[in-house]
Amino acid sequence: MRIHPSLIGFDIDGVVADTMEAFIRIAASDYGTIVLPEQITEFQVEDCLDMAPETVAEIFARLLEEPIACGLQMMPYARKVLSEFSWQAPLTFITARPQKKPIARWLKRELGPQVYGQVRLIATGEHDSKAEHIRKMGLAVFVDDRAQTCLQLAREEGISPIVYRQPWNRGRHALPEVESWLGIRRLCFA
Numbered sequence: 001m002r003i004h005p006s007l008i009g010f011d012i013d014g015v016v017a018d019t020m021e022a023f024i025r026i027a028a029s030d031y032g033t034i035v036l037p038e039q040i041t042e043f044q045v046e047d048c049l050d051m052a053p054e055t056v057a058e059i060f061a062r063l064l065e066e067p068i069a070c071g072l073q074m075m076p077y078a079r080k081v082l083s084e085f086s087w088q089a090p091l092t093f094i095t096a097r098p099q100k101k102p103i104a105r106w107l108k109r110e111l112g113p114q115v116y117g118q119v120r121l122i123a124t125g126e127h128d129s130k131a132e133h134i135r136k137m138g139l140a141v142f143v144d145d146r147a148q149t150c151l152q153l154a155r156e157e158g159i160s161p162i163v164y165r166q167p168w169n170r171g172r173h174a175l176p177e178v179e180s181w182l183g184i185r186r187l188c189f190a
């Protein structure tokens with residue numbers, strides 16, 4: 001069964017944005033701490049890394065406030081697949097980030113003004129209210145990398161979560177998952 005692009009929405013960090021790459025790069029360049037992707041086995045990274053919680057908080061604050069200056073990148077193929085989806089439907093992003101403006105600017109820059117013209121972006125400021133926004137936006141499927149969010153969405157009627165596979169969600173759910181944007185594309189197009 002194919003999902004029409006108008007029915008699918010996306011989390012940003014860890015799904016559209018390669019937030020882990022930026023975190024690891026900044027930890028190495030600015031704090032001299034080497035982190036390997038497979039070491040990030042917890043969504044709360046301070047719980048699995050030998051790093052001061054203040055340092056982790058500082059890096060995440062920078063990623064939230066100035067994603068462009070941090071060199072935050074899109075996941076492989078995200079731009080291409082999102083552009084393709086935008087020909088058929090609006091693109092809906094629901095992030096738990098507290099501030100909308102910095103990530104809106106980043107999205108506009110990454111997608112280009114034409115595709116960005118199709119973007120609906122919601123910054124909830126918290127993880128647990130995504131279901132109501134997913135409903136409000138008329139979505140049926142939501143892609144997120146946080147296992148807890150996906151498990152919560154799975155209990156909601158009419159919402160099918162899909163886990164974007166990352167080291168911190170491995171083995172924490174039995175829900176459908178994708179491992180790349182090519183996988184997301186296959187959900188919608190043959």
Ligand SMILES: [Mg+2]
Nearest residue numbers: 011013014145
């Ligand atoms: Mg995320």
